[in-house]
Amino acid sequence: MAEPKRQPGEALPFERLAIIGIGLIGSSIALAARRFALARRVVLFDISDDVRAEAARLGLGDEIVASFAESVRGADGVVICVPVGACGAVAAEISPYLQDGAIVTDVGSVKSAVIKAVLEHLPPHARFVPAHPVAGTENSGPGAGFPSLFVNRWCILTPPNGMDGDAVARIRAFWEGMGANVELMSPDHHDLVLAVTSHLPHLIAYNIVGTADDLQSVTQSEVIKFSAGGFRDFTRIAASDPTMWRDVFLHNKEAVLEVLARFNEDLSALARAIRWGEGDKLFDLFSRTRAIRRGIVSQGQETPEPDFGRRKI
Amino acid sequence: MAEPKRQPGEALPFERLAIIGIGLIGSSIALAARRFALARRVVLFDISDDVRAEAARLGLGDEIVASFAESVRGADGVVICVPVGACGAVAAEISPYLQDGAIVTDVGSVKSAVIKAVLEHLPPHARFVPAHPVAGTENSGPGAGFPSLFVNRWCILTPPNGMDGDAVARIRAFWEGMGANVELMSPDHHDLVLAVTSHLPHLIAYNIVGTADDLQSVTQSEVIKFSAGGFRDFTRIAASDPTMWRDVFLHNKEAVLEVLARFNEDLSALARAIRWGEGDKLFDLFSRTRAIRRGIVSQGQETPEPDFGRRKI
Numbered sequence: 001m002a003e004p005k006r007q008p009g010e011a012l013p014f015e016r017l018a019i020i021g022i023g024l025i026g027s028s029i030a031l032a033a034r035r036f037a038l039a040r041r042v043v044l045f046d047i048s049d050d051v052r053a054e055a056a057r058l059g060l061g062d063e064i065v066a067s068f069a070e071s072v073r074g075a076d077g078v079v080i081c082v083p084v085g086a087c088g089a090v091a092a093e094i095s096p097y098l099q100d101g102a103i104v105t106d107v108g109s110v111k112s113a114v115i116k117a118v119l120e121h122l123p124p125h126a127r128f129v130p131a132h133p134v135a136g137t138e139n140s141g142p143g144a145g146f147p148s149l150f151v152n153r154w155c156i157l158t159p160p161n162g163m164d165g166d167a168v169a170r171i172r173a174f175w176e177g178m179g180a181n182v183e184l185m186s187p188d189h190h191d192l193v194l195a196v197t198s199h200l201p202h203l204i205a206y207n208i209v210g211t212a213d214d215l216q217s218v219t220q221s222e223v224i225k226f227s228a229g230g231f232r233d234f235t236r237i238a239a240s241d242p243t244m245w246r247d248v249f250l251h252n253k254e255a256v257l258e259v260l261a262r263f264n265e266d267l268s269a270l271a272r273a274i275r276w277g278e279g280d281k282l283f284d285l286f287s288r289t290r291a292i293r294r295g296i297v298s299q300g301q302e303t304p305e306p307d308f309g310r311r312k313i
Numbered sequence: 314m315a316e317p318k319r320q321p322g323e324a325l326p327f328e329r330l331a332i333i334g335i336g337l338i339g340s341s342i343a344l345a346a347r348r349f350a351l352a353r354r355v356v357l358f359d360i361s362d363d364v365r366a367e368a369a370r371l372g373l374g375d376e377i378v379a380s381f382a383e384s385v386r387g388a389d390g391v392v393i394c395v396p397v398g399a400c401g402a403v404a405a406e407i408s409p410y411l412q413d414g415a416i417v418t419d420v421g422s423v424k425s426a427v428i429k430a431v432l433e434h435l436p437p438h439a440r441f442v443p444a445h446p447v448a449g450t451e452n453s454g455p456g457a458g459f460p461s462l463f464v465n466r467w468c469i470l471t472p473p474n475g476m477d478g479d480a481v482a483r484i485r486a487f488w489e490g491m492g493a494n495v496e497l498m499s500p501d502h503h504d505l506v507l508a509v510t511s512h513l514p515h516l517i518a519y520n521i522v523g524t525a526d527d528l529q530s531v532t533q534s535e536v537i538k539f540s541a542g543g544f545r546d547f548t549r550i551a552a553s554d555p556t557m558w559r560d561v562f563l564h565n566k567e568a569v570l571e572v573l574a575r576f577n578e579d580l581s582a583l584a585r586a587i588r589w590g591e592g593d594k595l596f597d598l599f600s601r602t603r604a605i606r607r608g609i610v611s612q613g614q615e616t617p618e619p620d621f622g623r624r625k626i
Contacts, residue, residue, distance in 0.1 A: 109542070134542045137619035138606070144619070153541055183538075196531050198542025200524075204517055205543070207583055209602040211513075211576045218509050224608045225496075228466055229422070229447045229511025230518070230550050232615045235606035237543050242599035249587045249595055260584055263524045264577075270520055271573055274562045282562055286555035289522040293451070293548035295537045302545045306450035306457070308621035 013174040014039040014077035014103075020068070020090055022046040022055045023241070024136060025107045026081035027145025030060045032178040035147040045071035046142075055142045068093040077103050077174070080118075084108040085247035088117030095121050103167045104128045105174075109194060109244075111158045111187035113251035127167040130158045132190065133180060134198070140241040151179030152300055158187040195255035200263060202237050202245055203256065209238040326487040327352040327390035327416075333381070333403055335359040335368045336554070337449060338420045339394035340458025343373045345491040348460040358384035359455075368455045381406040390416050390487070393431075397421040398560035401430030408434050416480045417441045418487075422507060422557075424471045424500035426564035440480040443471045445503065446493060447511070453554040464492030465613055471500040508568035513576060515550050515558055516569065522551040 017039035019026045026044070033039050042061040045068060046052050056064050065071050072078050072094045080090050087106055098104070104126050108114045111130050122128055135153035137144065155175040159168050172182045185193070212223045212231060223231065249256055273281040296302040303309050330352035332339045339357070346352050355374040358381060359365050369377050378384050385391050385407045393403050400419055411417070417439050421427040424443050435441055448466035450457065468488040472481050485495045498506070525536045525544060536544065562569055586594040609615040616622050 134539050136542075139619045154539055156539070193531050193535050193539055194542060196525050196528060197536055197539040197544040201521060201543035201547055203583065204521055204580075205546075206599055206602050207580045208514060208517055208576060209605050210598050211572075211579045212509050213601065213605055214579070215509060215572070215575065218506050220605070220608070222506050223510055224605070224612055224614065226447050226467055226469070226506055226510040227609050227614050229449075229507060230514035231510040232606075232609050233518075233546055233550055234514055235602070235609055235615070236621065237546055238599075238602040239606040240599075242596050242603070245599050246592050246595040250590055250592055253587055253590075256587060257584060259524075259528070260580075262528065263521060264580075266524045266527070267517075267520045267573075267577075270516065271570060274516075274566055275570060277563055277566075279559050279563055282559040283555050285523050286519055286551075286553075286558050288526065289519050289548070289551040290555070292522050292526055292533070292537070293545075293552040295533070296540045296545050296548055299537055301537065301540050302548070303623050306452045308549065308623050310616050310621050 012037065012039055013170050013177060014075075016041045016043065016075045017077045017079065018043050018045070018071045018075035019061065019079050019081060020045050020071055020094070021081035022051050022060065022142045023081060023244075024140050024144040024149075025133070026079070027055065027058070027060055027142045028147065028149040029079060029081065029107075029145075029178070031145055031147035032150060034061075036177050036179070038174055038177045039077065043071055043075065051142055058142060060142060060145075069097045072097050072099075072102070074099055075102060077170070078105070080104065080106040080108075083241075083244045083247040084110045084114050084251050087114045088120060091118040091121035095123055095126075098123060098126050100125050102126050103170060105131045105171050107131060107133055109198060109248050110252040111190045115158070115160070115187055127164050129163065129167050129171040130187065131171060131175065132156045132158075132194070133175065134194075135180075136240070138236050138239040140244070148179065150175065153180050155180040155182050156190055157182060157184050158190050159184065191252050191255045192259075195252060195259045199248055199252055199256050200259045202240060203249065203260065204263070205234040205236075205238040206245070208234050325350065325352055326483050326490060327388075329354045329356065329388045330390045330392065331356045331358070331384045331388040332374065332392050332394060333358050333384055333407070334394035335364050335373065335455045336394060336557075337453050337457040337462075338446070339392070340368065340371070340373055340455045341460065341462040342392060342394065342420075342458075342491070344458055344460035345463060347374075349490050349492075351487055351490045352390065356384055356388065364455055371455055373455060373458075382410045385410050385412075385415070387412055388415060390483070391418070393417065393419040393421075396554075396557045396560040397423045397427050397564050400427045401433060404431040404434035408436055408439075411436060411439050413438050415439050416483060418444045418484050420444060420446055422511060422561050423565040424503045428471070428473070428500055440477050442476065442480050442484040443500065444484060444488065445469045445471075445507070446488065447507075448493075449553070451549050451552040453557070461492065463488065466493050468493040468495050469503055470495060470497050471503050472497065504565050504568045505572075508565060508572045512561055512565055512569050513572045515553060516562065516573065517576070518547040518551040519558070521547050
């Protein structure tokens with residue numbers, strides 16, 4: 001996997017970068033910003049004392065501070081890395097201390113609701129460039145981060161019309177500097193695309209794992225034992241951070257419910273085909289879905305190894 | 314991963330083993346039977362000329378024959394490795410040529426329907442021990458097999474009451490010889506357990522990939538690009554063999570539809586919680602599902618590495 005390289009002499013995207021929220025994404029950004037030299041100084045803050053202590057133990061960033069004010073004071077770049085439901089409150093906390101012209105960005109999986117919540121609080125001089133790196137693992141917390149998390153992943157920016165070009169360019173350089181590919185789209189379209197490629201899959205995975213866990217006719221130990229038949233794949237995303245995902249569903253309600261309705265229609269048709277023994281319909285769908293994976297593998301978004309490369313042969 | 318070892322001097326499970334059907338499972342058994350010395354001679358047959366040619370090119374087994382008759386003549390063990398809808402027809406083809414007391418087994422993901430279909434045709438002297446190794450990858454065909462596929466996976470046997478103990482013991486030794494853990498259960502219970510841990514997950518994965526592919530509001534290229542947000546996990550099992558899976562759903566209809574009904578009830582409740590903003594309900598479910606994955610990892614049925622170990626950090 002190629003790692004991003006910055007040219008010698010190229011200006012750093014940021015002089016002083018504040019990262020607020022030290023979970024999987026915040027800690028990965030802290031590690032990547034240092035590894036790829038994207039800011040002269042990286043300052044971290046988290047409202048949890050335990051998380052700050054853990055981040056200090058892990059040696060994340062150059063400095064771990066104990067308040068919102070200290071984190072953003074003098075920062076030319078601020079990345080909000082908290083669950084989407086908390087972005088508005090963080091914006092309110094940092095607003096009084098933001099330096100003139102500071103570029104603020106986020107990493108939320110929902111854009112329209114976050115933009116509305118954040119813009120309510122930011123001062124007019126601050127420049128908000130919403131961003132969403134489509135990357136992650138099922139682990140969370142400051143110990144889960146790693147610097148290559150964003151390499152060859154997409155990061156979607158959804159700047160409002162008329163947003164300052166320099167601010168967008170610096171956020172683009174920042175994400176490209178961490179190895180990501182950057183794409184711009186409207187917040188509404190982002191929320192619909194991600195409802196399909198991320199939110200619905202998580203909802204379905206959480207649901208199927210819950211259903212399996214609740215069945216009295218099949219014990220939980222049987223579900224665990226025989227999970228290699230397919231079920232275990234779903235448990236990975238159903239092990240994702242509960243707070244983060246609660247907030248995603250609550251803040252992208254319309255798009256998620258719309259896509260879910262389509263999923264349900266298709267599932268009813270599939271159930272009907274099974275009930276009436278319509279093998280051709282099943283075969284046609286099952287053949288078509290194979291092609292999608294080939295596309296994902298050929299575009300470098302998935303490993304070509306069988307079974308995700310789980311076992312070395 | 315520990316590999317199975319047979320004791321020196323221990324009797325081979327089979328003298329002459331016939332494998333009928335050379336897909337992922339048949340080819341893996343052929344490779345494992347040689348690697349772990351489970352039969353003196355391994356004979357392979359497939360009705361497809363192309364598959365037999367490919368198997369010969371790959372050097373699978375000791376001999377590749379061109380008819381059902383040649384494959385089972387003189388064999389003390391016969392493994393039927395074809396889609397479950399074809400097991401009855403294979404049993405009919407091999408019946409006249411089975412040697413007295415031959416042990417016949419299968420690898421089908423459905424047991425009740427397969428047992429019924431096979432027993433209709435087998436001669437009374439043959440001993441049928443139905444089996445299902447809960448293992449596989451999304452790849453298919455004779456080139457997809459590898460000898461360690463069954464190591465540390467479960468293989469479920471569903472012998473009828475009163476089945477000859479020696480036949481069951483030899484099939485057990487055969488699967489344990491390939492590294493599998495063996496468990497016995499009734500065919501009906503097997504079909505319900507697997508509906509939960511394997512058939513429903515496949516149905517849901519096929520469905521969600523189909524839904525995403527059909528949406529006009531989100532392009533296929535966007536689905537592929539941003540698949541790392543969760544969707545790509547589903548594409549792996551939705552890339553599984555279409556014929557095999559068509560047959561599974563058609564032959565385990567009742568159990569699949571029953572489990573699907575439970576899934577749908579739960580999903581409706583989840584959608585309702587999203588619509589009404591009941592964050593606590595979402596959080597509770599999402600916390601509970603995390604624990605299931607920990608169980609699967611701790612029982613050695615899943616890698617503890619984040620993201621299935623897709624990326625080395």
